[in-house]
Amino acid sequence: MKSPQVMICLSSSSCISFLFYGLSIICLTFATVSASYGGNETDYHALLSFKSKITHDPYKVLTSWNHSFHFCDWSGISCGKRHKRVTAVELSSKGLEGSLSPRVGNLSFLRHLSLWNNIFQGTIPHELGRLSRLHILYLDTNKFSGVIPTNLSSCSNLEELWLSQNKLVGSIPKEMSLVSKLAQLVIDDNKLTGGIPPFLGNITSMELFSAAGNPLGGSIPDTLGHWRSLTEFHSGECNLYGSIPHSIFNLSHLVNFSLATNHLTGSLPSEIGDQLPNLELLQLWGNELTGVLPPSISNSSKLRYLEMSRNNFSGKLTIDFSKLRDINEIYLAKNNFHGRGEADDMRFIDSLKNCTRLVVLELMNCNLIGVLPISIGNLSDQLSFLSLAGNQLFGSLPSSIGSLVGLATLFLDSNQFKANIPTTIGKLQKLQVLGLYINQFSGPIPDTIGNLSLLTKLVLFSNKLEGPIPSSLGNCKNLNYLDLSYNRLNGKIPKKLLQLPSLTNALDLSNNNMSGSIPSEIEDLKMLNHLNLSNNNLSGTITRSLGECISLTTLNLRGNQFQGIIPSSLSSLRGLAVLDISQNNFSGKIPQFLDKWNSLEFLNLSFNDFEGDVPVVGVFANASLFSVLGNNRLCGGLVTLELPKCKERGRQMKRFQFFISVIVIAPTLLIVFCCVYLLCKKKRGSQPSQSSGNERFLKVSYDKLLKATDGFSTANLIGEGGFSSVYKGILDSNDNKPVAVKVLHLQNQGALKSFLAECKAWRNIRHRNLLKIISSCSSTDFQGNDFKALVYEFMPNGSVHDWLHSSVYTSKLNLLQRINILRDVATALDYLHNLCQTTIVHGDLKPSNILLDDDMVAHVGDFGLSRLLGTDLNQNSSIWVKGTIGYAPPEYGIGSEMTSCGDVYSFGILLLEVMTGKRPTDDMFKEGLSLHKFVYMALPDHIVEVTDDDAIVLQSTEANAKKVEECLAATMKIGVSCSVDSPTQRMKIEIVVNELQRILDVLQNI
Structure with a gap:
């Protein structure tokens, strides 16, 4: 019953107008809300809840998620045309940090959820099991922890589930067998255990299964043979044991099959190539497989990648490679393909001539016996890497080797090759690394090696080479490592060889018959680390120019005929760790500067003619660090040396003589100096x-x-x-x-x-x-x-390079100092790239260009290769895209222009070097292994093993040690993300700064 007031209002026209106006306001408000909700508040509020859980949005991708837009128009959101319900959330690689809201499970029409390559943490919400329409779920490359939710099995339409590169633990839930439409299950690089469960074989729709990099354990269940549609199977580094079930080899649709680095035993079926005709990748390296490598592999005619290294395969290698016309890479190293030296023992080489796309052939340490056939020259001109090292190959090296014009790396070391090195080796214009050491090559080193302008490493030690060192080696302008030791070389050291500024790693000419003196041109090797001229017939005095080699850490002149005193110019070699000048004819007093070098780890002055006092400080304070045997005129020193005491009178007489000399000479020098100074000053004006x-x-x-x-x-x-x-x-x-x-x-x-x-x-x-x-x-x-x-x-505290790789500083950088330095460098790059009026690319970021002040604050210097983007400075000049080997990004090597992404790559390598203590050019990084890959393979469980020992400070509690390990892994991931080959996939430097600051905050609270 209406009230009297209402009745009165209804009778009034003004009241009717007022009510109409109010109704309009209500309708307008409803229309506004409807514009945001799209008629469905559930989806709207679910998305707002998702946004509320995001703590960091560096690219501002969620700024459009507000009332001003219909939620179907929000960034990363797709809706159905009819019901306007959310059907897809696509927010991959957006740098989002936070947790995943459970209310996402309310998006009941969702078919596609892709959040890969972000920084989501916490557990995966079990509410996702409500998404019955979900087809695709990509949560890989995040930081999710906990277990795989069991009720994902309720997603009955799920076809693709990607959870790789997270921190998931526990086992694969048995409920997963209920997801009958699942075609792709990718869970690699987590911490899952419990083996590969047999019930997974019930998912007969499986096409892709990848569990690599999990400590699963157990054996491979026979039930996986039910996956008749399977095309890819990856379970490397899963701690699997036992044999590979025969049912697996019946999966005829398999394209990629990888079980590398497990503990698998048994042999492969002889008919494997007939059973798996579609194979393109077969990767079983690092197991304990035995028996013959089946010849039927050649029937997998689509094979592109064959990696069977580090097993126990035996018997003659009889695969007919001529059928594998698409093969790119062959890795068979460290097996036992023993032969008997029969005429056809290396016949498989003949069959490789049809493999016109072959890039890598690795057969090192395979116990191959026989002569390398001339047909080696028929291999693909695309072949870039060839290793036959560590076998029992004999005879001469065929001159046809010069036909492999695509070679960048050639290892034939540790065999029994004889005769001359063929001159045709000089045709390999792309060759960068040549290893022919530990053979019986004789004759001269061919002059044609000087044609190899890209050569960086030449190793010929332990042969029977003779004659002079060809001066043409001076044409190898990129050579940084040369080892010609343990041969029969003679003549003088070529001056042209010593004028290679690229020669920075090592020059070893020891154990030859070299004669003459050390040329003064040695001064050009200012960046050389190791110089070994021991056990030759070198003579004369030591040139003062040797003191210009200020980067030397090892200097070995042992066993020559040098004489005279040690020049004072050698005092500039402050970084020397090893100095051996024994078994020569040096005389005079032991130089005073030797006892002041803190870097020395071993000093050998034995069997010379030194005289006078032996110091008792510096390296001379520890008898195990030096030797002065065979110097009969020495006295004093440590008691353990049992040398005679020095005569005081003799000392006083010499001091008196010195005093008289100063009195007589000093005034004369002063007068001369003044005259010269006045004359120069007058001339200069x-x-x-x-x-x-x-x-x-x-x-x-x-x-x-x-x-x-x-x-x-x-x-x-x-x-x-x-x-x-x-x-x-x-x-x-x-x-x-x-x-x-x-x-x-x-x-x-x-x-x-x-x-x-x-x-x-x-x-x-x-x-x-x-x-x-x-x-x-x-x-x-x-x-x-x-x-x-x-x-x-x-900068009083020198460079980061000094702290990492020299003995200048007795203490080492701790973890906090290292990450502080990296944060400082990243901050500087962020400023150069993003905050300057004109973007500046540094172009040569490396440890020697990072300098430290009194407070260990890092300062980036040396802008000699820098480029201001948007200007024409430095264009069309090769020096501006070269950078430094090991730190320059790969795209610079193919002529790409300098970009800020290139600096990010260099920073990534710098970070990995600071954290591991290993240079990117370390000798261990060969045969496809790089500093980037070395760390990548260690993430996340083995990161402590690759971290520099000095960077890890043991914590008092297990919880703190766990936090430190997590910080190490987080830091290394930044380095890995920054140093990927693709410029567009590298982490943004502003994100790097924030990540490093976050890691510092955690460490400082431990």
């Missing part, structure tokens, strides 16, 4: 340095820099590169504050462009984590030559 009005830093004169560095003395040299040398100096005598003076080698091609690039970069940047520039000089020296230099703030 007072010409000011050139200046540029657009530079924000002051200029300084050449004269001032000369004085500041004590005449650019080698004693003040603190670093050297291809374009410059860096000296420590005192620019202002009043404050006595040291600076770093970078002097350009203008005679080197590209140095001037390097200077200009660096100046242009410094005019545009200023940041806490960038090296501070103080001044510059663009002038001429006293001979009228162009002179250019930059003056920087001096």
